[in-house]
Amino acid sequence: MIVLKKRRLIILGIVLILISSLALCKNNQVKAASRTITDMAGRTLIIPEKVSKVYSVNPIGTILLYTLAPDRLAGLNWKITPAERKYTTREYQQLPVLGGWFGNNNTGNPEEILSAQPEIVISVGDINKTAITTAEKRQNQLGVPVLLLDGHLEKLADCYQLIGKVIGEEKRAQELANYCIKAINDIKEKVAGIPQEKRVRVYYAEGTDGLQTDPQGSRHAEVIDYAGGINVADVPLKQSCYGRSQTSLEQLMLWNPDLIIVCFDQGFSKENSSYNKILSEQNWKQLKAVKNKQVYEIPAAPFNWFDRPPSVNRIIGLKWLANLLYPDIMNLDIEVEVRNFYEKFYHYSLSKQETKELLVNAKADSLQ
Numbered sequence: 486m487i488v489l490k491k492r493r494l495i496i497l498g499i500v501l502i503l504i505s506s507l508a509l510c511k512n513n514q515v516k517a518a519s520r521t522i523t524d525m526a527g528r529t530l531i532i533p534e535k536v537s538k539v540y541s542v543n544p545i546g547t548i549l550l551y552t553l554a555p556d557r558l559a560g561l562n563w564k565i566t567p568a569e570r571k572y573t574t575r576e577y578q579q580l581p582v583l584g585g586w587f588g589n590n591n592t593g594n595p596e597e598i599l600s601a602q603p604e605i606v607i608s609v610g611d612i613n614k615t616a617i618t619t620a621e622k623r624q625n626q627l628g629v630p631v632l633l634l635d636g637h638l639e640k641l642a643d644c645y646q647l648i649g650k651v652i653g654e655e656k657r658a659q660e661l662a663n664y665c666i667k668a669i670n671d672i673k674e675k676v677a678g679i680p681q682e683k684r685v686r687v688y689y690a691e692g693t694d695g696l697q698t699d700p701q702g703s704r705h706a707e708v709i710d711y712a713g714g715i716n717v718a719d720v721p722l723k724q725s726c727y728g729r730s731q732t733s734l735e736q737l738m739l740w741n742p743d744l745i746i747v748c749f750d751q752g753f754s755k756e757n758s759s760y761n762k763i764l765s766e767q768n769w770k771q772l773k774a775v776k777n778k779q780v781y782e783i784p785a786a787p788f789n790w791f792d793r794p795p796s797v798n799r800i801i802g803l804k805w806l807a808n809l810l811y812p813d814i815m816n817l818d819i820e821v822e823v824r825n826f827y828e829k830f831y832h833y834s835l836s837k838q839e840t841k842e843l844l845v846n847a848k849a850d851s852l853q
Contacts, residue, residue, distance in 0.1 A: 676713025
């Protein structure tokens with residue numbers, strides 16, 4: 486009887502050891518399947534070891550992800566536009582529309598987002614207390630780590646490097662980061678020596694009437710600053726990420742810009758552009774830029790080259806605008822630059838005819 490009890494105790498001990506070993510192995514596997522990462526707000530997050538799907542809460546991040554690794558995109562924030570359909574991959578066009586939290590009255594549906602099974606969520610924009618609070622709220626709501634990324638132009642390289650590390654695409658991310666760094670630094674270096682009095686004064690015309698704009702300090706007008714232009718818009722800065730500041734033709738007469746760049750309206754449609762209105766209406770013809778035919782329409786396919794959304798699409802816009810303002814200094818073959826950019830970032834090989842079509846009303850002629 487005593488021997489039997491001893492055997493039972495030995496067997497029980499062995500079973501307990503096996504259970505403990507299995508539990509320890511399972512815990513080690515869980516630990517091995519996760520890692521920690523620090524986002525651009527300084528927040529430390531636990532993320533999966535392997536990330537196959539990423540969702541961005543706004544278009545800025547969605548475009549970044551598309552350029553880096555389109556196969557990792559969980560979904561889109563908006564219904565695809567005709568311009569996107571023409572210049573993006575079939576896989577991108579077939580992604581589900583999950584919505585997001587951006588602009589005015591855009592609310593993502595948590596159930597739809599989670600149905601796409603993203604392991605990571607990113608939010609690209611200004612880094613501040615509000616952004617951090619919102620990220621924590623979304624993280625609790627979705628039960629998925631939310632990484633904050635800085636959306637400013639000079640932070641694009643950092644964004645690529647961080648996302649590349651998260652999804653295991655470091656080499657591709659570094660390639661795109663290097664392109665952004667070189668483009669920005671080359672232009673900054675070339676325009677640095679231009680005296681203030683010789684810099685081109687630029688008005689950024691937005692809205693169907695051309696009388697909405699973004700002043701210096703707005704992320705939506707950063708390209709003017711980096712291209713070496715002077716943003717003439719002396720108006721209050723709207724704090725909303727999608728806000729535009731209103732102005733008047735009388736005020737515009739006082740600013741009297743050397744050059745006007747025109748943005749498509751929110752519908753990303755040429756029918757909503759103020760380009761023809763600015764060129765044809767008598768009141769606009771009094772402006773120096775209109776008299777000298779220095780009015781250009783910003784290309785907007787597949788994404789607007791200047792902003793809206795202010796993502797990596799601004800890099801080709803920066804090259805275009807700098808070359809437009811200072812052709813003698815920049816001396817770029819903009820058609821070649823455009824084809825190279827679309828191949829590298831948008832996974833699309835432009836024909837020479839398509840390149841010319843993109844640059845209609847946007848050709849970099851010398852200032853008169």
